[in-house]
Amino acid sequence: xxxxxxxxxxxxxxxxxxxxxxxxxxxxxxxxxxxxxxxxxxxxxxxxxxxxxxxxxxxxxxxxxxxxxxxxxxxxxxxxxxxxxxxxxxxxxxxxxxxxxxxxxxx
Amino acid sequence: xxxxxxxxxxxxxxxxxxxxxxxxxxxxxxxxxxxxxxxxxxxxxxxxxxxxxxxxxxxxxxxxxxxxxxxxxxxxxxxxxxxxxxxxxxxxxxxxxxxxxxxxxxx
Amino acid sequence: xxxxxxxxxxxxxxxxxxxxxxxxxxxxxxxxxxxxxxxxxxxxxxxxxxxxxxxxxxxxxxxxxxxxxxxxxxxxxxxxxxxxxxxxxxxxxxxxxxxxxxxxxxx
Amino acid sequence: xxxxxxxxxxxxxxxxxxxxxxxxxxxxxxxxxxxxxxxxxxxxxxxxxxxxxxxxxxxxxxxxxxxxxxxxxxxxxxxxxxxxxxxxxxxxxxxxxxxxxxxxxxx
Numbered sequence: 001x002x003x004x005x006x007x008x009x010x011x012x013x014x015x016x017x018x019x020x021x022x023x024x025x026x027x028x029x030x031x032x033x034x035x036x037x038x039x040x041x042x043x044x045x046x047x048x049x050x051x052x053x054x055x056x057x058x059x060x061x062x063x064x065x066x067x068x069x070x071x072x073x074x075x076x077x078x079x080x081x082x083x084x085x086x087x088x089x090x091x092x093x094x095x096x097x098x099x100x101x102x103x104x105x106x107x
Numbered sequence: 108x109x110x111x112x113x114x115x116x117x118x119x120x121x122x123x124x125x126x127x128x129x130x131x132x133x134x135x136x137x138x139x140x141x142x143x144x145x146x147x148x149x150x151x152x153x154x155x156x157x158x159x160x161x162x163x164x165x166x167x168x169x170x171x172x173x174x175x176x177x178x179x180x181x182x183x184x185x186x187x188x189x190x191x192x193x194x195x196x197x198x199x200x201x202x203x204x205x206x207x208x209x210x211x212x213x214x
Numbered sequence: 215x216x217x218x219x220x221x222x223x224x225x226x227x228x229x230x231x232x233x234x235x236x237x238x239x240x241x242x243x244x245x246x247x248x249x250x251x252x253x254x255x256x257x258x259x260x261x262x263x264x265x266x267x268x269x270x271x272x273x274x275x276x277x278x279x280x281x282x283x284x285x286x287x288x289x290x291x292x293x294x295x296x297x298x299x300x301x302x303x304x305x306x307x308x309x310x311x312x313x314x315x316x317x318x319x320x321x
Numbered sequence: 322x323x324x325x326x327x328x329x330x331x332x333x334x335x336x337x338x339x340x341x342x343x344x345x346x347x348x349x350x351x352x353x354x355x356x357x358x359x360x361x362x363x364x365x366x367x368x369x370x371x372x373x374x375x376x377x378x379x380x381x382x383x384x385x386x387x388x389x390x391x392x393x394x395x396x397x398x399x400x401x402x403x404x405x406x407x408x409x410x411x412x413x414x415x416x417x418x419x420x421x422x423x424x425x426x427x428x
Binding site for chain 3: 322324334338340343345346351354361364368373376380384385390402405410415
Binding site: 030033037044045046101 | 244247251260315
């Protein structure tokens with residue numbers, strides 16, 4: 001399964017259910033946050049949850065809404081992430097950021 | 108840029124900065140939630156934000172932490188998302204779910 | 215400062231700025247999530263942040279949106295929280311829940 | 322029920338269940354985010370949810386974790402919120418902010 005195939009699968013899934021009417025960008029942004037909260041719930045009281053399959057499924061849910069959103073915006077998320085990392089590389093130069101968890105505006 | 112190339116780019120980025128020590132699964136799950144909140148902020152007071160580039164960049168941040176997390180767990184997110192959709196297809200059969208935003212346990 | 219006084223202060227703050235038009239329940243729910251993400255950011259890479267004043271301010275932001283929301287719904291949050299705790303006490307009976315972080319449906 | 326009484330009720334609830342061991346500030350910050358996500362879920366596909374009682378209960382959950390957290394930090398949340406509003410009043414002066422949803426750094 002590659003990225004384009006997954007996009008197509010998500011698109012078909014929503015079309016079949018006539019869910020496009022609900023999937024505005026705003027509702028999808030909310031959905032990403034809601035699913036991110038469910039992912040975090042796996043780590044609520046412990047740093048190493050036993051049930052990694054549950055973790056994987058929550059990650060899949062965040063991911064699916066994110067791709068759905070990107071697809072509606074006409075964005076390739078892989079390219080967008082790569083561009084953002086190039087920008088982050090300038091904000092966090094290796095010699096300054098190495099081994100530190102400090103935010104860029106305090107480096 | 109395909110999925111494997113992006114994984115490798117993220118891995119290299121973190122290794123160069125010696126950030127692996129901070130990127131526990133628990134911290135990455137928090138990071139996904141934090142970035143999802145920043146994405147949601149683009150939609151805080153309006154459903155159609157003007158600055159779609161900012162939206163794209165926040166999506167890229169959520170995505171990057173998610174892939175980082177998946178890579179550390181040895182998971183292929185594309186496959187995980189595809190499997191989760193197959194499961195969702197059973198929870199939301201087309202004939203019951205069509206045109207409705209009802210949660211599966213009330214369908 | 216008691217709860218009613220804080221409610222009144224928040225109400226006046228928003229009226230003076232004519233912000234009622236933006237503060238729909240839906241936008242306030244988003245705002246609570248966004249600010250909760252900023253609170254979480256204080257704990258992104260460490261369990262014991264140095265800057266507890268920043269933590270306090272983010273908590274204040276979550277709280278303020280929550281009270282604003284409750285006030286618009288005509289709810290007293292203190293009473294609502296107390297009622298919810300009575301309900302939780304039934305879901306988590308002392309003898310079953312003591313010393314365990316298990317969710318109620320698995321107790 | 323006033324603020325101090327609710328604080329005391331939450332404290333007793335946790336002590337009876339020996340849950341203090343789980344309620345580190347970091348875990349409570351995660352819990353606030355998780356519950357904020359559940360609150361947002363009430364608004365996932367619609368701006369005006371029918372079930373306002375569910376909304377109220379999710380608000381109560383966010384609120385309870387927030388008060389628990391404040392109590393452990395020795396903070397009075399009502400005072401903290403009031404102080405933060407005074408600070409916000411300077412960031413958003415009435416004449417500049419009136420009727421606008423622009424962030425303070427762009428006003």
